[in-house]
Amino acid sequence: MTSPPLLDIKNLTVEFATRRGAVQAVKSIDIQVAKGETVAIVGESGSGKSVTSYAVVRILDRAGRVAEGAISFSGIDLVTADEAQMRDLRGREISMIFQNPRAALNPIRKVGRQIEDVLLQHVQATRATAREKAIEALTKVKIARPEERYDAYPFELSGGMCQRVVIALALACQPQLLIADEPTTGLDVTTQKAVMDLIVELTRERGMSTILITHDLGLAAAYCDRVVVMEKGKVVETAAAADIFRNPQHPYTRKLMQATPRIGMSLADLLPDAPKGPPAEAKAPQVTPAGAEPLMRVENLVKAYPRPSAGSFLAKFTGKVEPEKAAFRAVDGISFTLARGETLGLVGESGCGKSTTSMMITRLIDPSGGRIVFDGADIGAIPAKSFAVSPMRRRIQMVFQDPTDSLNPRFTAERAIADPILRMGGISGRDALRARCEELARLVGLPVELIDRFPHQLSGGQKARVGIARAIALDPDLVILDEPTAALDVSVQAVVLNLLEELKGRLGMSYLFVSHDLNVVRLLCDRVIVMKTGAIVEEGTAEAVLGNPQAAYTRELLTAIPHPPM
């Protein structure tokens, strides 16, 4: 060690005052970041990784405080520094990128002006040179036509573009340390690659140090020099990125790695070696042979939204007829089939129409054209409004993306699971209903004692199980899985994916699995459909599409997945 580290966190403990006394979110951790080094802090939710970074820049909320330890940044003690000093450091020496770029930008101020604000605040520019420097900053983050974009408001830019502006803001004053807190969560995989490449390139160029906070071990290993793994407020392992994948030391790191879906794994590989509970029954593949009538046939499905035209209001008065603008086609004539017992993956980036497609199939919205033939009946012709009373309703169910959002906060788990049964199940009597709910809870691995709880008293994985129990309560034939694990930690995701696979075999369901995560799709799906701008670009078996992609877009998606050094 020739020079002292740029950032030296020693024995740091952060406490939060709660009604039940102080809770330690971070427990005596040591992290060093050398000059020019890129360090990743990896951990699942509740591991204290974000709290650590908040402690560094001293933006802990009122209840939190540094209970013990020292944070030294190039010789300055950040724990005892006064607020004026901290204000000076934030933005100029240490800057931060947050998870949601749109929330980090002022929605009613032009992005160029926001960059100027930072420059002026830290005396990096004068009024005369601010504009020029702001445009220069936008150019550096590879925003095309920076002069025009200077005048753009955040809502006019895409998520990836906004994150670039945030990066421009963070780097405007040439800080020595950049803290990126989940900078690409919520961005598409291709955008993620572009943003991460940009961060790494810019920080290398300037010899900056970076702390990347992420839950994605693959991303961390692909872009960082060193990886710090945190669990429940403690650092459990620190190693070079290449080593941590080849030779993880701590059992938690191993568990985390194992739960991360990768090429050449099977679903069962995701789980820790010693499985709890009885092993899943071996299941024979139940996909019906080719030639049999598929469970669902989607023909030339279209969803079009009219484009609002600016002059239409005026036109009503003047009586002028405007040329009709072409409607925006969110789903543009797609056709596919889904066999009985099959899991079909529907893959694509945000805005490709995959969610619109799944909403039409679940009959929550009406298609503009085409047919959805489910078990011989054209359910697309039944209006969404009256589908609730259709006998088909119970045969098509859905598991939602966000387990928290999809449970009524005022219903107990039992009431949530019972809801479809009460409406359509035909089970009468409280005891019979209770028995059925308990049976379903056992089926999805939810401890029966927990079904009297409210959603906020359950963990994310337990809420996901309640959502699944509700979806399978009526023994549906088709379950649409809308990114069912996107909001879950990897270790929980591993368990839930295995549960879904097991249930499918046991109950003879078919799945339509909507996802942007190709690694998960590879594990769960028999066939895959790749969508882009409302149309299908590629279709085939999972191995064929993901192993040997034909369409350029599929290849682009696949290469954008971070590849950790193996």
Place this chain on the structure above:
Amino acid sequence: MNDMSQILKKEPEPAPGEALSAESLPAKSSPVLRFEAPPSTSLWAHARYIVTENPVTGLAFGLFALILLAALIGPSIVPYDPLASNTNAALQAPSRAHWFGTDQLGRDIFSRVIAATRLDFSIAVFSVALVFVLGGLAGVMAGFFGGWVDKLVGRIADTIMAFPLFVLAMGIVAALGNSVTNIVLATAIINFPLYARVARAEANVRREAGFVQAARLSGNSDWRLLLTQILPNIMPIMAVQMSLTMGYAILNAAGLSFIGLGVRPPTPEWGIMVAEGASFIVSGEWWIAFFPGLALMIAVFCFNLLGDGVRDLVDPQRRN
């Protein structure tokens, strides 16, 4: 349908738990809690915490209990008949016999102030209950269904808002006749936009929530979604709204009586008592108007503070 209603009735208030402590706290009691789930506290324990944590909230709840007590048993415990006049003892200053003094007819002001609580409180409670049902339901429907329902409710609210509200209340009472029922009605009508708008906004953001979509998949009709999914979830914010408008409703009722609409003398009512006492202030008999005014002020003050307390009670953010 039958077991449905049973279940709905059974549904308790969700016990507040702690969001933050999920992983970081040792599970306290039963072995089931080993599963990373947060421990739960009862609503009562949470209420006790809120009251003790903030003394002002404690004060508000205390005052509220006092007002409630006065409204319930006040008329039967007061030392004098609030209507009995005694010209021998007219216009007496506060003394041991008459704590708040007597008015121009020799009626005991303390007894009248306490006895008036029931009437003023009832007007406030009934008008708030009425507007909560009407405004809340209209707002929820507007937010949930959108379209013409939304436009209709919005325009009605706009129309009401276009008037100076007190003048509108005066007009309603004057047109419909001087009665307590009409004061309740007028107070409810002028508060309608407030409730409709809050309910509309809250219902609108929840319309596309995952749990509503999930309930739709479970075969719930729109009306059932509205009643079982949306309405229970906007109750907390409506409860806060109710507490805040209670004070306003009392003030409005007293205001109407003050200008001679609504409640008629000799019924004890704070607004009338202030009006009657107002002419005696110049001649030095300040207590006639002062004590009912003070009661009015304390009641309004209490309900406004109570709003903060109720918000703390129902806001999950405050449960950490």
